[in-house]
Amino acid sequence: MKYEELEENMDQNLVHVRYNVEIEGPAIKPEDDEDVVSILPTKEPFKSIALAVLYENRDASLENVQKALNDDISPIEIINDGLMKGMDAVNVLYTKGFYFLPDLMLAGDGMMEGVKECEKVLGHKSETKGTAVSFVAEGDPHDIGKNLVVMFLRAGGYEAIDMGRDVPTTEVVKAVKEYKPILLTGTALMTTTMTVFPKVVAALQKEGLEVPAIGCGGGAVRKDFVESFPMSVYGVEAYHAPRLADAIVKDHKNWKDLRKEYSSIVGEFVSEYS
Numbered sequence: 001m002k003y004e005e006l007e008e009n010m011d012q013n014l015v016h017v018r019y020n021v022e023i024e025g026p027a028i029k030p031e032d033d034e035d036v037v038s039i040l041p042t043k044e045p046f047k048s049i050a051l052a053v054l055y056e057n058r059d060a061s062l063e064n065v066q067k068a069l070n071d072d073i074s075p076i077e078i079i080n081d082g083l084m085k086g087m088d089a090v091n092v093l094y095t096k097g098f099y100f101l102p103d104l105m106l107a108g109d110g111m112m113e114g115v116k117e118c119e120k121v122l123g124h125k126s127e128t129k130g131t132a133v134s135f136v137a138e139g140d141p142h143d144i145g146k147n148l149v150v151m152f153l154r155a156g157g158y159e160a161i162d163m164g165r166d167v168p169t170t171e172v173v174k175a176v177k178e179y180k181p182i183l184l185t186g187t188a189l190m191t192t193t194m195t196v197f198p199k200v201v202a203a204l205q206k207e208g209l210e211v212p213a214i215g216c217g218g219g220a221v222r223k224d225f226v227e228s229f230p231m232s233v234y235g236v237e238a239y240h241a242p243r244l245a246d247a248i249v250k251d252h253k254n255w256k257d258l259r260k261e262y263s264s265i266v267g268e269f270v271s272e273y274s
């Protein structure tokens with residue numbers, strides 16, 4: 001029998017069994033993954049903005065965000081309904097093992113490219129209502145959420161001291177001594193680094209220092225955990241930060257009040273506080 005005939009008559013299923021090959025079907029596009037479909041926005045311009053992040057395309061992210069801003073779309077909507085949805089979709093593919101660490105980094109860069117553009121529009125108010133200090137927990141490299149918190153605080157009229165990521169607890173204590181912030185914000189995205197928050201509180205107490213509230217947020221952080229130690233309040237969305245700060249400055253609220261009145265202070269239904 002000639003090779004061509006042999007190939008024609010070959011039962012491919014048997015060949016796959018022989019070599020223990022599992023056929024998974026044709027490759028699908030990232031945006032067609034069923035879990036990604038449930039996250040991605042369907043309306044423009046948010047869809048294209050989210051897709052640019054999903055495709056790790058900084059130039060497209062910048063271009064799409066600039067276009068949306070020119071069309072008078074609110075920068076806050078662009079961040080929440082476009083850029084962050086793209087990042088959520090990236091996370092789904094990372095969790096499923098289709099995306100890898102370099103994908104996360106490139107997608108994160110794409111997101112920040114768009115965030116910076118939004119920041120220009122939100123601007124920095126000239127008068128300052130007070131000083132806040134923001135840090136990412138020691139050992140944690142994830143700074144996108146903290147960057148958003150800093151941006152929203154500045155846009156809300158606060159001076160926000162940005163301490164960066166992986167900040168040693170001793171440095172946080174030094175900053176509290178130096179700036180006497182009306183609000184300290186901490187971000188942690190890993191179960192291993194969120195344990196830094198109670199350590200920060202203990203270190204402040206040891207020095208006899210107090211702040212009206214420490215807003216603790218980030219992917220891994222849960223409300224119950226934050227409420228298991230004093231001086232702190234669980235922060236849900238980055239844009240809530242200036243609203244919490246306003247309540248402290250204008251209405252002299254402290255961490256106990258913020259825990260009790262979170263939803264009314266931020267002016268919207270927050271499922272974590274219902």
Ligand code: B12
Nearest residue numbers: 104142143144145187189190191215217218219235237238
């Ligand atoms: C991007 C990303 C990275 C990037 C970070 C880039 C950067 N510059 O930040 C890179 C590639 C560096 C990275 C690395 C790692 N990552 Co990573 N990463 C992510 C990913 C996909 C997205 C994180 C993110 O930016 N989200 C978007 C921002 C906006 O969310 P956010 O910070 O939570 O902020 C929001 C709120 O929490 C809130 N908020 C935050 N702080 C505050 C504060 C206040 C006061 C308020 C009011 C609100 C608020 O505001 C924001 C919303 O408006 C997450 C998955 C996920 N779903 O979180 C994994 C994830 C966090 N990473 C994870 C891991 C394990 C790692 C690595 C350890 C992986 C590895 N094996 O090496 C390394 C870290 C290595 C190290 N050096 O220690 C895990 C953590 C698991 C856990 N529970 O502990 C996650 C959850 C992925 C997963 N599903 O496993 N990562």
